[in-house]
Amino acid sequence: xxxxxxxxxxxxxxxxxxxxxxxxxxxxxxxxxxxxxxxxxxxxxxxxxxxxxxxxxxxxxxxxxxxxxxxxxxxxxxxxxxxxxxxxxxxxxxxxxxxxxxxxxxxxxxxxxxxxxxxxxxxxxxxxxxxxxxxxxxxxxxxxxxxxxxxxxxxxxxxxxxxxxxxxxxxxxxxxxxxxxxxxxxxxxxxxxxxxxxxxxxxxxxxxxxxxxxxxxxxxxxxxxxxxxxxxxxxxxxxxxxxxxx
Numbered sequence: 001x002x003x004x005x006x007x008x009x010x011x012x013x014x015x016x017x018x019x020x021x022x023x024x025x026x027x028x029x030x031x032x033x034x035x036x037x038x039x040x041x042x043x044x045x046x047x048x049x050x051x052x053x054x055x056x057x058x059x060x061x062x063x064x065x066x067x068x069x070x071x072x073x074x075x076x077x078x079x080x081x082x083x084x085x086x087x088x089x090x091x092x093x094x095x096x097x098x099x100x101x102x103x104x105x106x107x108x109x110x111x112x113x114x115x116x117x118x119x120x121x122x123x124x125x126x127x128x129x130x131x132x133x134x135x136x137x138x139x140x141x142x143x144x145x146x147x148x149x150x151x152x153x154x155x156x157x158x159x160x161x162x163x164x165x166x167x168x169x170x171x172x173x174x175x176x177x178x179x180x181x182x183x184x185x186x187x188x189x190x191x192x193x194x195x196x197x198x199x200x201x202x203x204x205x206x207x208x209x210x211x212x213x214x215x216x217x218x219x220x221x222x223x224x225x226x227x228x229x230x231x232x233x234x235x236x237x238x239x240x241x242x243x244x245x246x
Contacts, residue, residue, distance in 0.1 A: 085208055
């Protein structure tokens with residue numbers, strides 16, 4: 001949406017991960033910048049349409065406390081929207097204590113901490129030959145994105161190639177007092193048969209995600225914490241900062 005986020009020096013020092021200018025590989029991959037921006041802006045545009053429906057639903061339930069344009073304003077005004085190309089490396093080996101058929105073997109269960117996340121379908125690549133990476137159909141129908149619904153049922157999400165999917169995050173759950181709950185999700189890797197444990201050892205998964213979230217200074221908690229302050233707490237929770245420092 002922008003190459004240099006509009007932020008004060010204070011915010012730049014406090015949150016360099018949000019305020020650093022974009023860095024593009026103009027020499028090594030010059031076509032990436034335009035393709036990345038076009039897809040990212042398209043997803044944000046569709047997300048703004050999704051936001052209208054979300055806002056109407058929540059405002060009808062909370063007419064005195066929830067703005068009829070809350071999520072639309074987040075998407076329109078935020079300076080912290082992020083897009084990421086996500087690469088899930090081939091599962092070439094099994095580490096101690098890990099099972100190849102673990103539900104979250106490619107990405108652990110978590111919640112997005114923003115407001116709304118836009119997702120493309122996944123692209124699977126055979127990396128056996130680095131000189132000519134080849135797109136392939138996923139060989140394991142059980143591999144891919146899974147969510148847990150409010151009934152605690154685990155459901156596989158299959159996004160068709162020409163579709164987008166959207167899921168809600170924790171910031172929106174806070175703003176809507178739980179009417180729109182954050183979506184727990186994980187990614188399951190391809191499970192090779194026991195007789196051939198390295199069958200999918202060169203299979204990688206790639207996708208593109210856009211995280212639409214409030215600006216850093218926007219208050220998101222009842223006790224007055226900003227999105228930037230609250231985000232640091234969320235990331236510490238996921239990455240267990242205290243134990244890692246020990």
